[in-house]
Structures are given as C-alpha cells and as structure tokens.
Amino acid sequence: xxxxxxxxxxxxxxxxxxxxxYPVLLMSILCFVIFASSFNxxxxxxxxxxxxxxxxxxxxxxxxxxxxxxxxxxxEVALIAGTLLxxxxxxxxxxxxxxxxxxxxxxxxxxxxxxxxxLLLQAEFTGGEDGMQRxxxxxxxxxxxxxxxxxxxxxxxxxxxxxxAFFYRVVHSPFGEILRAIRDNEPRVESLGFRPERYKxxxxxxxxxxxxxxxxxxxxxxxxxxxxxVSWPISAEVILMTLLxxxxxxxxPMLGAGIVILMNDELAQFGEWALIAQGVxxxxxxxxxxxxxxxxxxxxxxxLRPSPDQNQDRG
Amino acid sequence: MFDGISTQLLFGQVxxxxxxxxxxxxxxxxxxxxxxxxxxVNFAHGAQYMLGAFIxxxxxxxLGVPYWGALFIAPVVVGAFGLVMERLILRPIQNLxxxxxxxxxxxxxxxxxxLVRQEFGSTGLPYNSPLPGGVNLxxxxxxxxxxxxxxxxxxxxxxxxxxxxxxxxxxxLRAANERPEIVESFGINxxxxxxxxxxxxxxxxxxxxxxxxxxxxxxxxxxxNLMIVIFAVVVIGGMxxxxxxxxxxxxxxxxxxxxxxxxxxxxxxxxxVIMIFALILRPNGLFSGKEGYK
Amino acid sequence: MPxxxxxxxxxxxxxxxxxxSKALHGxxxxxxxxxxxxxxxxxxxxKTSTLRSIMGIVGxxxxxxxxxxxxxxxxxxxQIAQEGIAYCPEERAIFASLSVAENMTLPPVLRPGGxxxxxxxxxxxxxxxxxxxxxxxxxxxxxxxxxIARILRTGSRFILLDEPSEGLxxxxxxxxxxxxxxxxxxxxxxxxxxxxxxxARLVADRHVVVENGQVVDTLTPExxxxxxxxxxxxxxx
Numbered sequence: 001x002x003x004x005x006x007x008x009x010x011x012x013x014x015x016x017x018x019x020x021x022y023p024v025l026l027m028s029i030l031c032f033v034i035f036a037s038s039f040n041x042x043x044x045x046x047x048x049x050x051x052x053x054x055x056x057x058x059x060x061x062x063x064x065x066x067x068x069x070x071x072x073x074x075x076e077v078a079l080i081a082g083t084l085l086x087x088x089x090x091x092x093x094x095x096x097x098x099x100x101x102x103x104x105x106x107x108x109x110x111x112x113x114x115x116x117x118x119l120l121l122q123a124e125f126t127g128g129e130d131g132m133q134r135x136x137x138x139x140x141x142x143x144x145x146x147x148x149x150x151x152x153x154x155x156x157x158x159x160x161x162x163x164x165a166f167f168y169r170v171v172h173s174p175f176g177e178i179l180r181a182i183r184d185n186e187p188r189v190e191s192l193g194f195r196p197e198r199y200k201x202x203x204x205x206x207x208x209x210x211x212x213x214x215x216x217x218x219x220x221x222x223x224x225x226x227x228x229x230v231s232w233p234i235s236a237e238v239i240l241m242t243l244l245x246x247x248x249x250x251x252x253p254m255l256g257a258g259i260v261i262l263m264n265d266e267l268a269q270f271g272e273w274a275l276i277a278q279g280v281x282x283x284x285x286x287x288x289x290x291x292x293x294x295x296x297x298x299x300x301x302x303x304l305r306p307s308p309d310q311n312q313d314r315g
Numbered sequence: 316m317f318d319g320i321s322t323q324l325l326f327g328q329v330x331x332x333x334x335x336x337x338x339x340x341x342x343x344x345x346x347x348x349x350x351x352x353x354x355x356v357n358f359a360h361g362a363q364y365m366l367g368a369f370i371x372x373x374x375x376x377x378l379g380v381p382y383w384g385a386l387f388i389a390p391v392v393v394g395a396f397g398l399v400m401e402r403l404i405l406r407p408i409q410n411l412x413x414x415x416x417x418x419x420x421x422x423x424x425x426x427x428x429x430l431v432r433q434e435f436g437s438t439g440l441p442y443n444s445p446l447p448g449g450v451n452l453x454x455x456x457x458x459x460x461x462x463x464x465x466x467x468x469x470x471x472x473x474x475x476x477x478x479x480x481x482x483x484x485x486x487x488l489r490a491a492n493e494r495p496e497i498v499e500s501f502g503i504n505x506x507x508x509x510x511x512x513x514x515x516x517x518x519x520x521x522x523x524x525x526x527x528x529x530x531x532x533x534x535x536x537x538x539x540n541l542m543i544v545i546f547a548v549v550v551i552g553g554m555x556x557x558x559x560x561x562x563x564x565x566x567x568x569x570x571x572x573x574x575x576x577x578x579x580x581x582x583x584x585x586x587x588v589i590m591i592f593a594l595i596l597r598p599n600g601l602f603s604g605k606e607g608y609k
Numbered sequence: 610m611p612x613x614x615x616x617x618x619x620x621x622x623x624x625x626x627x628x629x630s631k632a633l634h635g636x637x638x639x640x641x642x643x644x645x646x647x648x649x650x651x652x653x654x655x656k657t658s659t660l661r662s663i664m665g666i667v668g669x670x671x672x673x674x675x676x677x678x679x680x681x682x683x684x685x686x687x688q689i690a691q692e693g694i695a696y697c698p699e700e701r702a703i704f705a706s707l708s709v710a711e712n713m714t715l716p717p718v719l720r721p722g723g724x725x726x727x728x729x730x731x732x733x734x735x736x737x738x739x740x741x742x743x744x745x746x747x748x749x750x751x752x753x754x755x756x757i758a759r760i761l762r763t764g765s766r767f768i769l770l771d772e773p774s775e776g777l778x779x780x781x782x783x784x785x786x787x788x789x790x791x792x793x794x795x796x797x798x799x800x801x802x803x804x805x806x807x808x809a810r811l812v813a814d815r816h817v818v819v820e821n822g823q824v825v826d827t828l829t830p831e832x833x834x835x836x837x838x839x840x841x842x843x844x845x846x
Contacts, residue, residue, distance in 0.1 A: 049417070049418075096591055096594050102414055103354075103417060103554075104550060106356070106417055107356060107547075107549070107550055111543055111546050111587055111590055112587065112591070114544075114547075115584060115591075118584050121583075236421065236425065239421075271433060272429040272430070272433040273429070275425050275432075276426055276433070278425050279424070279425025279426035279429060280422075280426060282418065282419075282421070283419060283423065283426070286404075286418055286419045286422065290415075483711075483714075487715070489707055490707055493705065496666045496686060499666075499685075499686040499687045499690070500664050500666065500686055500695075500696045501687075501715065501760070502687050502717060502719045503690075503716075504687045505687060
C-alpha cells in the first residue's frame with residue numbers, strides 16, 4: 001500500500017515540478033532516466049557492459065531530427081522511428097559482439113560505436129562537425145501543439161513514465177529472470193536447454209531501442225543533435241549514472257541520472273572539473289560503494305530493520 | 316604502376332601507416348602483456364601514453380632535458396605512476412569481475428585527461444623533431460625521425476617478445492599467466508611481479524608517448540582516440556597474444572595507410588570494418604590458437 | 610626422526626572457505642620431522658583443501674598453522690613457500706607454455722640443500738631427454754615426475770604431495786612410490802594426500818582420516834592392516 005502512495009506522491013511531484021524548476025533541465029533528466037534504465041537493463045540485469053551505448057542514443061537523435069526537419073513528421077512518429085532504428089542497430093551489434101566474453105564485449109561495443117561516430121561524422125545529413133541545429137518540435141499526433149517548454153515537458157514525462165513501466169515489465173518478466181540467470185551462471189542456463197546468446201541479443205535489441213527512444217526525445221528537448229550525442233563521453237556518463245545510482249537496482253540508475261545531470265549543470269562553469277569529478281566519483285563507487293546509492297541505502301535499511309529479515313537475507 | 320596514383324603518394328602513405336602501426340604495435344603489446352598476467356584491460360593505456368608525451372614536453376620546456384634524455388626518463392616516470400595506480404585502484408578490486416578493473420582504469424582516464432586539460436588546455440603543444448631532415452630515396456623522401464621511430468619500435472616490440480618467450484624472466488611471466496597460485500607456491504612474490512608487469516606495460520605506453528611527441532601534437536586527447544583503435548587491434552589480434560598484438564599493430568597501420576591512398580573516406584573506418592569481419596570470420600582472433608601468451 | 614616429540618607442523622582449528630562455501634570445519638593434526646603422514650578420506654572430504662589451506666591458496670582461512678614454531682595463517686603463499694614448504698598440486702600444474710627444462714628450473718633456490726639442475730636431470734633422465742619439448746607434451750607419469758622434481762630445487766625439506774598416483778598406470782605408480790620412499794630416506798618430511806590405500810600403506814608412518822573437513826581418526830600402518838574394513842568405510846569404497 002505504502003508503495004502505491006509513494007508512487008502517487010512522486011507522480012504529483014513530477015507533474016508540479018516545472019513550476020519550480022527550469023523545464024529543460026527536468027526534461028534532460030527524464031531523457032537520461034530512460035537512457036540509464038536502458039543501460040541498466042544490459043549491465044545490471046544481463047551482465048553485459050556495453051561501452052558504446054551512445055551510438056544508439058545519438059543515432060536516434062539524428063534520425064528523429066532528420067525526420068522532423070525534412071519531413072515534418074509528428075512527435076510520436078519521430079520517437080517511434082528513432083526507437084525502431086536503434087533497436088535494429090542493437091540487434092545487429094548484438095549478433096556481432098555477444099558471443100565474446102564480458103570484457104571483450106565492452107571493447108567491441110566501444111569500437112563499433114566509434115565506427116558509428118565516424119560514419120555519422122562523414123554522412124551528409126548530420127551536418128558533420130556542426131551538428132544538426134534547429135530541430136522543430138512538431139505537433140503531437142498531428143493535432144496538438146507541444147512546441148513550448150511546458151507542453152513538451154508533459155510529453156517528455158509521459159514518454160518517460162511509459163518507458164520506465166516498460167523497463168519494469170521487462171525485468172520482472174520470465175525473460176528478465178532468464179537474463180539474471182545468465183548473468184549469474186551462464187553455463188547452467190545453457191545446460192537447462194536455453195540459448196543464452198539469443199536472450200542476450202534480445203536484451204541488446206530492447207536496450208538499444210530504449211536508448212534510441214531517449215535519444216530521439218533528447219533531440220526534441222534540446223532541438224539539436226550533435227556528434228557529442230554519439231561520442232564515448234556520453235557512453236561514459238551513462239555508465240557513471242548506472243553505477244552511482246546502483247547497478248541492477250530498479251530505481252538506482254534513474255536517481256544516478258538525476259544526480260549526474262544536476263552535477264554537470266552545477267560544475268559546467270568550472271571547465272574540466274566536471275569530467276574530473278565524474279572520474280573521481282566513478283572510482284570511489286567502484287572501489288568502495290559498488291552497490292551504488294540505492295543499493296547501499298537499501299542494505300543499510302535492511303541492517304537497521306529487525307532481525308528476521310536479516311536471517312532471511314543470509315539464507 | 317597504379318593508375319592515377321603516384322608512387323610518391325603511395326609510399327608516403329605506407330610510411331605514415333607504418334608509423335601509426337608502430338604506435339599501435341607498442342601500445343597493444345603493453346595492453347596484451349598486462350591483460351595476459353592480470354586479466355585487466357588497461358583503459359588508461361592511452362592516457363599513460365599521453366602522459367609520456369607531456370612529460371617529454373615538460374622535461375624539455377621546464378628542465379631543458381632533450382629528447383634523448385626524455386626517452387629514458389619519461390617511461391620510468393610513467394611506469395612509476397603505473398605502480399601507484401596498480402596499488403591504489405587495481406589491487407583493491409583484483410578479485411572482482413574484470414569489468415570493474417576496466418571501469419576503474421577508465422575512471423582514471425577521466426581524471427588524468429581532465430587534469431592535464433585543466434593545466435595545459437585542449438590545444439596541442441609543439442615538440443620539435445630531434446632528428447630534422449631526411450634522405451631522398453628517389454621514390455620518396457624519408458624523414459630521419461620517422462625512420463628512427465619505425466626502427467626503434469620494431470626493436471622494442473621484438474625485444475619484448477624475445478624477453479617474454481626466451482628468458483627466465485619471461486618463463487615466470489608465462490607460468491604466472493597460466494597458474495599464478497602455483498608460481499607463488501614456489502616462493503615467488505607474484506603480487507610484486509604483477510605490480511612490476513603493470514608498470515612495465517604502462518612504461519611502454521609512456522615510451523610510445525615520447526616517440527609520438529615530435530610527430531603528433533602533444534595534446535590531452537591524443538591518447539583516448541588512439542585507445543579505441545588499440546582496442547580494435549587487440550580484438551583483431553586476439554586478447555593477450557603478444558605476437559598477435561605486434562603483428563596486427565603494424566599490419567593495421569599499413570592497411571590504414573593504403574586505404575588513405577585508394578579510398579580516403581574510409582581511412583577512419585577501415586580498422587573497425589576489419590574488426591567486425593574478424594569477429595564474424597575468426598571469432599577467437601587472428602593469432603590466437605590457445606589461451607595465454609604466444 | 611619420529612622419536613622427536615616436537616611436531617614441526619601443527620594445525621589447529623583450521624577452517625577454510627572458497628567464496629561462500631566452507632571446505633574445512635576445524636582441522637587438527639600435526640606432523641613430526643622426518644615423518645610421512647597421509648591424509649585419507651572420501652572425495653570432497655577436505656584433503657586437498659587442507660594442503661591448499663596450508664599453502665594459503667584458498668579464499669579465506671582461520672585457525673592456526675604453525676610451522677617450525679612460526680604462525681603461517683596470516684602469511685601469503687610465497688612467504689609460506691619461503692619458510693620451507695613445497696607444494697605439488699593434484700593437477701600437477703605443468704605449465705603448457707613452458708618447455709620441460711623451463712618447468713624444471715622455474716622454482717627458485719630458496720635455501721641451501723636444493724638439488725641443482727644437473728642433479729635433477731641425473732635423477733630423472735627421461736625428463737632430460739625431453740627437456741626441449743613443451744610441458745603439455747609429457748605423459749601423465751612424466752608430468753608427475755616433473756612436478757615432484759622441480760620442487761626439490763627450492764631446498765625445502767617439507768613437502769605437500771597431492772595424489773601423485775592419480776590416473777597413472779600401476780607400474781608408474783610403483784616408480785613414484787619408490788621416489789617418495791627415497792625422499793623419505795633422505796630425511797624429507799612429507800604430507801601425502803592419497804586415495805590409493807595400497808600405495809598409502811606402503812609408504813606412510815601414519816594415516817590421518819579426514820571427513821567433512823575434520824580429522825576423525827588417526828591410524829598407524831598396523832591399524833590399517835588390521836582393520837581394513839573400517840578404513841574402507843572411511844573411504845567409501
């Protein structure tokens with residue numbers, strides 16, 4: 001019961017938030033909440049470290065931007081197109097890389113994302129180094145005008161809520177169970193007659209699709225798409241968000257997205273220190289707090305609660 | 316010879332490819348040595364290479380130490396830096412999933428690059444060639460310094476290969492690569508060996524940085540872009556394979572140079588295309604027949 | 610000599626873990642100078658884990674391991690080896706990427722009394738003949754000989770031997786038995802893990818029976834001969 005209450009309160013807070021906080025900042029956080037969840041699906045639940053997740057994010061941003069600019073498609077069409085294209089990319093990348101062990105998978109996905117980066121750099125439609133500017137926020141369903149920040153905030157919020165609900169459904173489905181089993185003991189899953197590769201490729205596809213959704217949304221929020229969106233620092237940022245918030249926890253990476261975006265916002269005026277701070281935090285999380293903020297808090301919570309739970313936890 | 320392509324251009328690009336290949340080979344060699352013993356993918360390798368170049372630059376501009384001094388001092392300093400890194404960030408997580416060490420060394424990249432950029436800015440700093448001039452070979456002009464880089468890197472790479480394959484020290488390394496706990500049960504201080512091996516691999520990266528300083532601009536981002544290419548080289552050559560790393564490094568450099576001649580648009584992409592094909596056709600890497608150093 | 614009352618190895622309440630799973634539940638036994646003690650027991654009883662715990666090759670261990678009066682429980686594997694304990698693992702661990710000669714000469718000389726390379730190859734002439742081949746090319750028996758030979762280089766006089774007879778033909782087992790007896794004659798102290806009772810019986814002064822990570826009995830060779838049935842239930846054969 002209390003959980004429903006909390007969720008309700010959170011939703012009310014999110015609906016009211018743009019009254020107090022600059023909507024673009026909020027929308028930016030929401031985009032990264034989706035992006036971080038998509039990354040969490042891979043690393044947290046399937047144990048796959050994709051070091052080039054920005055390729056899905058950035059490509060979808062370009063594609064959505066291109067469709068909006070050139071064909072004036074409506075918002076939902078741009079979102080769906082970005083999502084589907086990234087999902088297809090995720091499927092192909094999955095087929096190429098998923099057979100390799102965890103650490104090589106990370107290196108390969110990073111290399112492929114660099115490949116995508118150079119492709120987009122040379123492609124005509126992306127605007128090369130200049131990027132794609134003045135992407136219009138067209139109408140929703142061809143009817144509703146959502147071009148001002150307030151209106152678009154609610155579009156973003158709706159998309160984010162749907163995306164998180166989808167993520168929740170996936171990790172709590174039998175498919176999600178199998179992914180976790182593969183992460184924990186792949187040979188055993190294989191010996192039970194499953195084919196881990198297929199599940200990993202599907203996870204790549206879903207995750208890339210979600211990342212694409214986040215990217216397409218981002219293109220409309222900021223109304224531009226640039227090479228930064230496909231570059232490795234963005235891949236790094238989503239790794240930091242996920243680890244900082246709590247790998248494999250449902251809400252952790254979303255919280256991590258919020259923290260990192262706000263931190264970048266605060267540190268933007270201090271030049272390189274934003275990047276340095278990211279590195280230091282990532283290092284501290286890896287060495288001392290591998291469960292992340294949410295993971296550590298819930299561990300603390302369990303320790304403070306009466307003992308029966310504790311025993312269960314050990315068993 | 317080739318329609319519309321001058322031999323000058325062709326050999327020029329092959330030379331540039333060979334130069335790039337020298338760096339690919341030296342860096343992926345260090346990466347392979349470290350990976351072989353520690354199962355750590357040292358993401359900071361590019362940043363350590365960049366540090367080597369900056370130390371050479373600093374030695375020259377602050378202390379007046381010329382290139383030839385830097386060639387010895389910078390790798391030692393970078394190696395010592397590696398020792399500290401190993402102790403502070405790799406040892407605490409050595410028993411965890413190897414993804415953590417990849418991420419930890421990556422975090423180090425953010426810090427190192429950020430600090431250097433904060434101090435020196437993003438634009439490249441010039442470093443004059445210690446060997447100006449060159450020789451006209453008739454079909455092309457060969458700058459002395461580039462010749463030196465190619466020859467020296469070949470000596471370093473194959474010297475290291477011989478050290479690992481044909482000496483007692485290398486035997487320890489190969490054995491510890493297979494079964495570290497058994498080597499340790501003979502009374503050998505394997506933890507120290509791991510530290511020193513990491514320092515050696517990192518020192519190689521630093522040496523690469525010094526060699527690179529007069530050719531490329533000394534800039535904070537010189538390592539991170541190279542790093543991704545090195546990853547592709549290592550994936551193509553087979554993880555942890557010493558000879559595979561060296562040969563693939565030179566080979567990829569030359570292929571890249573040739574691509575610049577025949578299809579310049581694809582020069583940036585060709586390495587990754589080769590990697591993708593290698594992954595599909597040779598799932599275990601070109602040179603890997605079995606686990607371990609080869 | 611067995612008459613020496615002071616044990617050189619004294620294991621007390623030794624517990625050991627591999628990650629989450631506990632392998633030893635409080636081992637207690639000791640070994641005297643010059644003695645040859647076997648650890649016998651079923652598969653999974655904790656015999657190999659005992660040797661690995663003494664060498665410090667387990668996840669975590671508690672209790673006490675005293676060797677010549679020094680506590681080893683906090684020491685690292687290489688320090689334990691430097692105290693004078695040599696370990697020959699069950700899988701023999703011959704390095705495939707090293708030649709036979711490299712394998713043979715890999716262990717360092719830790720103290721005087723170690724065999725020189727020349728002595729070693731004289732003692733094991735068949736290994737000398739194959740010194741240039743790769744470690745993985747040797748037969749099982751040759752690998753076992755090599756695994757024992759190389760640790761003699763260190764000069765350690767205390768040897769942990771894990772199932773040297775495993776998987777070998779009877780005639781080879783006999784050769785290995787002869788080698789072990791010769792080591793014993795030369796005054797080496799040996800802890801031998803052994804499933805092969807016939808083999809154990811021939812060489813040992815004492816048998817320590819291990820069950821569920823604990824010592825449940827200690828038998829003399831006479832006990833073993835007199836009460837073979839009881840011993841066989843220990844071994845589950």
